[in-house]
Amino acid sequence: MKLCVDVGCGSGQNTAHLADYFQQVIGLDISPHQVAVAQTKNTVANVVYKEGSADSLPFEDASVDLITCCTALHWFNIEAFFAEARRVLRPGGVLACYAYWYPKTFYNDKDLTYIIDELWDSWKEVWFQTHHHLQSEYTEVPDLYQEQVTIRRAEGKFQVEKEETVDTYMDFYLSCAVCQKARDKYGHQHTDQVLNSAKQRILDAMGNKNEQQKLRVQYRYFLRMWRKPTC
Template sequence: MMAQPVDMVFDDQEIVKLYREYRPTPPENLISTVVDFVKEKSVEPLQLCVDVGCGSGQNTNMYTNYFQQVIGVDVSQEQVQLATKNCTHHNVIFKEGIAERLPVEDESAELVTSSVAIHWFNLDKFYKEVTRVLKPGGVLACYSYLGCTPIYAGKSYASTILEIGGMLNNYFPEEHKHLWTEYGTLPAFSPEEQMFSARDEKFTVETDSTLDDFLGYISSWSAFIKLRDIEGEAAASRFISESKQKGCNTW
């Protein structure tokens, strides 16, 4: 069993804004790799992509040039409203709904995607829904990222990120372990499953960022939100201050 859809950790309005501003958008070559795989199994033109756990729409919008229609689904009303407000594509619709009961017709989609979200779902029910929604030969593509690696003056500071993340170990849900294995520990959806690793550096996102950008990113972590909710604002502020100090001492 996975985390239940009633866990509304990302429904807070402030967190929704942080999520949109600081969470990375998947790289274009990852999206094109997924689409090429879909094209091997489906007849063009591709009609429908469904993005589950769409959040504020970063992943959803990446598929607009490949499909006649894209539907983003998220349990958070706040996320759906922000995604709709910021969307400039005519062929995208955002809907409030849960992964275990998708607001999508039977056998209507060539592709179902989920970016940094599947570890929150009840997998048994989600996989049944994906089977219902996909056309014959349809594809389920799920992906995440290993986290950010600050590089300053040519030196990697990945160990600093691990140290800061370790400060929140008690607040990460059990399902978070799947992220560290690049979803390799998830039950297979199909015997034709293919896996790509971020460790070969084929799929990367690079951006120029400040220390404040980094602090904004970690402020969007589910574990940080849990820390704030359980321990209070003072504890959350101390964590951010300690993280900032570690960053200042490192780069």
């Protein structure tokens, strides 16, 4: 296949995985900073990164084989983005939107996800309005085309498992947009105390004070995917 476009590509973590299947992969993001980071990290010859908006895709009509959105659709103007996807997808082309809510977390066989559940619940007042799309696993998003595939998190068909240190794992929550909003609402000191408390609870549950100790982190994705009719 010729062209894949990864919309809302951020720093390119998802984009590079697509390179083996297409002649060209283009990562598109509205943030100049994220695009610059992706360009700096890029080592794949057929992958390029550009600035661009989901509601004004810089591609010709019927020119794209696959559009992907990894943990990005809920940030878009979905109606405008879907109109653009209809325009640029070739007949038989596919839009695939996938994301995860937050990862399940284990130390050996001990499930520590409840600690993050409680952290996330403590920030409910500062969730973005669009987070309901993550909670509903994009099932409230209107259908783009009749031919479609839906995978729910609970099915366990689409998941990635990693080992991460406690430090790295907590950095994920420190860098997320909801944490930044919590800092704006509650102050940096209070928010950092909440994060440090969650980290300490994880270490206590592990029975290990070493922040470089590895956790098993399981990202359970959900997916909605549509194929454009061929005629």
